[in-house]
Amino acid sequence: MEQKSQKPAIGFIGTGVMGKSMASRLIRAGYVLHVYTRTKSKAEPLLLEGANWHDTPASLAEQSQIIITMVGYPHDVEELYLGEHGIIHHARPNSYLIDMTTSSPALARRIEQAALGRGLFSLDAPVSGGDIGARDGKLSIMVGGRREAFDEVTPVLKSMGTNIVYQGGAGAGQYTKMCNQIAIASNMIGVCESLIYAQKAGLDPSTVLKSIETGAAGSWSLSHLAPRIIGGNFTPGFYVKHFVKDMKIALESAKEMNLELPGLALAHSLYEKLVELGEEDSGTQALFKVIGGKSPAVS
Structure with missing residues (x-):
């Protein structure tokens, strides 16, 4: 005490x-x-x-x-x-x-x-x-x-x-977090597209994940969020609405630097579509729904 x-x-x-x-x-x-x-x-x-x-x-x-x-x-x-x-x-x-x-x-x-x-x-x-x-x-x-x-x-x-x-x-922490969010934004597109591709090829997404998550494709999102997608779990570890906010901040600061970030711009537009679908309170892995996939858990 x-x-x-x-x-x-x-x-x-x-x-x-x-x-x-x-x-x-x-x-x-x-x-x-x-x-x-x-x-x-x-x-x-x-x-x-x-x-x-x-x-x-x-x-x-x-x-x-x-x-x-x-x-x-x-x-x-x-x-x-x-x-x-x-x-x-x-x-x-x-x-x-x-x-x-x-x-x-x-x-x-x-x-x-x-x-x-x-x-x-x-x-x-x-x-x-x-x-x-x-x-x-x-x-x-x-x-x-x-x-x-x-x-x-x-x-x-x-x-x-x-x-x-x-x-x-002051501000350096926030700039660094923008770097983090920029990397995640495009990565989440890749994670979702990878699972959709596996699905269309007739593979078991969980088995595919065992092969690719520890190789060059490995990432936090692939290891932690892909299993949630496969299980049909779209509850938030991080809200879609907050990620959209973060991407907007990053795009605005990039504009101030006269910098174009096409990958981030694409991710932002896809997440905005997710918001339009009423998924703003879902987890960021819900991007899977916009890109065209059907959750493996309910296929």
Whole structure:
């Protein structure tokens, strides 16, 4: 108990598919955790584990030395940090603010400037690894901001991830996450097309997967999401609607660089079709439905 009291109090905002597991990892690591989410019922499992509930982000900020946010969209991040009743206006001096949402690099830089103006430190630290990585504490965490702030909060990040890399100044974490999403976007097309091809050739997709997932075609998506597709499981490890948001951010930032990304543009258009089909709350593997496949589980 004495060791627990020496650790900084952490505020956690956003207890969705990944956030709830990330917050749970912090409780199990011995941190006193304060939580807020717009729908209190989503935080109930954490409250049962010992987390402290707050009715507003401002109240949470006043009780926390480190504040972590894991929400849906850049406009949510902007409101939480820069709004009239936002975190920056209520956080204690010398607090550390860690936004783990996949968001805009430009917004990360704005947050850092506002934070520094009030004696606070901010980091943009988006993650990759999906629901499984969050549950197992094996997320990849890519971090932008001041190096000294990164060094200070690294023990906290280690409670949630295993591959924690400092990428550079404010916004660098978000740019790195865009690289991650760009690679995944085209890869998901390949995973779906591969399974469809196997199906049309009269092969057993599960047996095909045994041959190709450990070879040159291997990827996280092939190993973790292809089995879900084969089993007809399209529940979200990561929501389609959030992936569409990420791809839009990447395309917008690429445009600012005068850079064309045809693979990403194609993936974005296919995922938008998936949204039109009402699949925005499905997992990203639901792309299989748009490309023309029929789930092997129901064929």
